[in-house]
Amino acid sequence: MKRLDDFLQSSAVHQEPDSGAGQENSVKSRTVLDSTDKAERRMKEVQFRFAHMADCHLGAFRDEYLRELNLQAFERAIDACIDREVDFVVISGDLFHRSFPDLGITKSAVEKMKALVDKGIRIYLIYGSHDYTANTTNLIDVLGSAGLFQKVFVVDSEANLSPVIDEDTGAELMGISGRTQALEREYYGIVKAVPQGAFNIFMFHTAIKEFRPENVPQDDAIPESLLPAGFDYYAGGHVHERIEHEKTFFPGPLFGADFRDLSALEARGFFVVDVDGKAIRPEFVPVRVADFELIDLDFSGMDSREASDLLLQRCGRDLAGKVVLLDLHGSLKSGSVAEIDVSGAKREVLQNGAEFVVMNRSVTSEERQTLIASGSTRDEIENKLFDDLFGNDKARARALFSELSMDQEELGMSRSDFESEVERRGLGFFGLEE
Numbered sequence: 001m002k003r004l005d006d007f008l009q010s011s012a013v014h015q016e017p018d019s020g021a022g023q024e025n026s027v028k029s030r031t032v033l034d035s036t037d038k039a040e041r042r043m044k045e046v047q048f049r050f051a052h053m054a055d056c057h058l059g060a061f062r063d064e065y066l067r068e069l070n071l072q073a074f075e076r077a078i079d080a081c082i083d084r085e086v087d088f089v090v091i092s093g094d095l096f097h098r099s100f101p102d103l104g105i106t107k108s109a110v111e112k113m114k115a116l117v118d119k120g121i122r123i124y125l126i127y128g129s130h131d132y133t134a135n136t137t138n139l140i141d142v143l144g145s146a147g148l149f150q151k152v153f154v155v156d157s158e159a160n161l162s163p164v165i166d167e168d169t170g171a172e173l174m175g176i177s178g179r180t181q182a183l184e185r186e187y188y189g190i191v192k193a194v195p196q197g198a199f200n201i202f203m204f205h206t207a208i209k210e211f212r213p214e215n216v217p218q219d220d221a222i223p224e225s226l227l228p229a230g231f232d233y234y235a236g237g238h239v240h241e242r243i244e245h246e247k248t249f250f251p252g253p254l255f256g257a258d259f260r261d262l263s264a265l266e267a268r269g270f271f272v273v274d275v276d277g278k279a280i281r282p283e284f285v286p287v288r289v290a291d292f293e294l295i296d297l298d299f300s301g302m303d304s305r306e307a308s309d310l311l312l313q314r315c316g317r318d319l320a321g322k323v324v325l326l327d328l329h330g331s332l333k334s335g336s337v338a339e340i341d342v343s344g345a346k347r348e349v350l351q352n353g354a355e356f357v358v359m360n361r362s363v364t365s366e367e368r369q370t371l372i373a374s375g376s377t378r379d380e381i382e383n384k385l386f387d388d389l390f391g392n393d394k395a396r397a398r399a400l401f402s403e404l405s406m407d408q409e410e411l412g413m414s415r416s417d418f419e420s421e422v423e424r425r426g427l428g429f430f431g432l433e434e
């Protein structure tokens with residue numbers, strides 16, 4: 001129960017900023033609906049249209065080119081929602097890639113969402129594993145307070161989920177946010193959700209055991225039986241693959257968040273769902289912002305020369321307008337990985353008309369280069385190693401080595417902060433900027 005306490009506390013913290021427009025409205029509308037209208041409304045057959053997207057991962061990717069493409073996918077999706085005149089949009093987690101994302105990307109995304117909201121289209125969302133924070137106010141809370149969207153993750157002190165009601169359509173939404181390391185799993189056994197609207201949507205950010213992709217570990221998923229019963233549409237997120245299973249839908253990412261997502265070469269997009277009474281008619285709306293070409297090479301059993309030749313040969317074709325994904329893997333029989341002419345391949349790809357090259361390298365070599373250094377003290381051994389490895393650049397290499405010798409735990413940093421710090425110091429050492 002300790003975990004649930006944390007969860008309830010943190011959701012109470014997250015709720016606080018919401019006492020602005022959105023929350024009051026829904027409280028007000030509840031009061032109105034609590035009279036006879038409510039019963040009438042719940043009996044009435046409803047007809048409306050909503051969009052369901054997830055895993056936008058805004059701000060993902062180190063390459064600016066890919067970050068921009070990802071943003072474009074989001075902008076196109078929002079445009080499509082406006083074109084199709086949806087009543088509201090539900091976002092099932094991971095709107096942002098990090099809880100404190102790149103502010104340039106955020107600015108553009110917020111402007112786009114504002115344009116949607118200005119047309120009277122509402123946005124409802126839950127946190128995902130990437131944009132959730134346990135004890136601090138994050139960007140989603142800030143934007144929620146500004147009225148850009150409403151968070152659908154409302155739990156009372158008895159662990160009952162409270163609905164957020166979309167006033168215009170009468171649709172009722174409940175949800176359970178995702179957390180890092182799928183920590184939200186245990187809430188499913190504890191939290192109670194009783195759908196009572198004319199049409200009820202359950203939003204969640206967790207994989208389902210019975211229909212999860214192979215790359216999602218069994219232990220990170222919940223059995224389907226743990227989803228609260230009785231909803232008309234289950235709006236899933238977290239799984240980076242499109243899945244449709246009875247009333248449960250995962251749209252997958254709008255673009256993708258890493259090399260694996262991109263190299264899957266799947267159609268990405270979101271659902272637009274027509275509702276008529278309790279009946280649903282979902283349509284997958286593809287969002288395509290790039291023409292990907294995968295060059296997948298396994299160098300196993302080759303020497304570095306053969307690997308280089310094969311690489312250049314495979315890059316030697318018309319790649320006009322393509323975003324090329326170079327996936328290099330396998331274990332070389334002999335020679336070193338550094339001997340593979342990767343920059344030559346990149347040049348070749350760009351000369352053949354490609355827009356951009358994204359590289360994923362996990363090549364290893366069976367040939368071990370053994371360094372033997374002897375000495376009687378640690379300093380002596382270190383000195384000899386630096387001599388062997390760096391020769392004339394020894395002093396500079398040593399300086400870089402000491403600049404980057406940091407202990408993450410000692411510094412008390414998160415992994416991502418630590419990585420940025422290493423990057424910052426490394427770039428600083430060479431007098432470079434990102």
Ligand SMILES: [Mn+2]
Pocket residue numbers: 055057094128130238239240
């Ligand atoms: Mn995700």
